[in-house]
């Protein structure tokens with residue numbers, strides 16, 4: 001099917017646990033045409049809590065299998081909503097890329113776990129599903145993440161930007177794709193994104209996140225905590241490198257607790273740590289980017305965006321300035337990767353995950369034909 005543009009659906013449920021993003025993309029695995037069709041279906045708080053209960057699981061148990069089925073059903077709802085809104089039928093869709101919910105990620109032990117039930121999804125929607133995107137890369141010694149860089153590279157083809165450029169995703173974790181003059185890719189997770197701030201805000205205010213960064217903006221970041229935070233050896237590690245959502249959680253919580261910060265100053269400090277880890281990422285880039293474009297829900301945090309602009313000293317804007325939809329990039333990415341799987345094109349590269357050679361990935365789940 002190489003060379004043929006097909007319609008594919010991508011499904012992403014990221015580390016922030018906000019819910020399921022679904023997007024339709026037209027692609028031949030190299031070139032992309034965004035359709036603009038995108039929906040989000042939030043997880044209900046009870047399911048979110050049950051997913052948290054699976055964090056750190058090395059093997060599935062009955063409780064996790066139930067969670068995996070329930071997660072899958074939210075994905076089915078997301079696809080049905082997307083189809084209804086777009087006017088497309090399931091038969092118009094060549095393939096669905098299903099990321100699943102990461103519950104554990106430790107590439108050093110060659111383990112990465114995304115839970116969900118791809119066979120159930122394929123069956124419910126009568127569309128073939130590609131899943132298990134990270135397993136092959138990790139099995140071959142790669143980081144298994146980030147996988148978005150090849151999609152960022154495809155989106156940048158023809159874009160009016162100055163190279164080198166950085167595409168920054170801020171979700172629960174933050175990750176950067178650096179694209180050089182010659183379109184060389186270097187990518188890695190910068191550090192914790194908004195997950196720590198989200199957890200703080202939930203614990204202290206009952207809200208899911210710091211809307212527009214208003215709470216953080218009302219406080220003062222504790223400079224000593226930021227300095228201590230940056231002593232984590234992760235920041236000196238040469239990329240490619242990746243993180244689990246819960247990496248650094250305990251050490252950051254301890255730093256905040258020891259500093260005795262109130263709610264606003266704690267939020268400001270956690271936002272400050274997110275920004276500091278992104279600024280520290282520049283030390284690992286071959287040449288400082290001339291521009292940063294930000295995607296992911298974190299770009300809606302005006303406080304974080306303003307701090308980034310102030311500290312990076314080059315233009316920092318939302319990817320929406322490029323006419324991309326910053327909320328849809330990750331979901332679109334998994335549509336793109338599913339089609340690349342069908343086209344037998346690699347998903348990850350030495351510069352993006354540290355894998356030794358360009359690596360194929362994903363596994364195809366067919367729909368079972370009725371007898």
Ligand SMILES: Nc1ncnc2c1ncn2[C@@H]1O[C@H](COP(=O)(O)OP(=O)(O)OP(=O)(O)O)[C@@H](O)[C@H]1O
Pocket residue numbers: 013014015016017018169170171172173174193194195198209210211212213295296297298299300301302330
């Ligand atoms: N209006 C807003 N104001 C401030 N922050 C926001 C806003 N909307 C979303 N966010 C932040 O964006 C986060 C979700 O972003 P996103 O959906 O891109 O993350 P994710 O895909 O779940 O995570 P990851 O990219 O790590 O897999 C929320 O947890 C919140 O911190």
Ligand SMILES: CC(=O)N[C@H]1[C@@H]2OC[C@@H](O2)[C@@H](O)[C@@H]1O[C@H](C)C(=O)O
Pocket residue numbers: 014015102105112144145146147148149169171172173174175189242243330
């Ligand atoms: C193991 C895992 O799920 N990693 C996610 C997470 O969320 C952001 C960052 O950490 C990134 O490395 C990755 O997701 C995106 C979609 C990626 O692979 O590019």
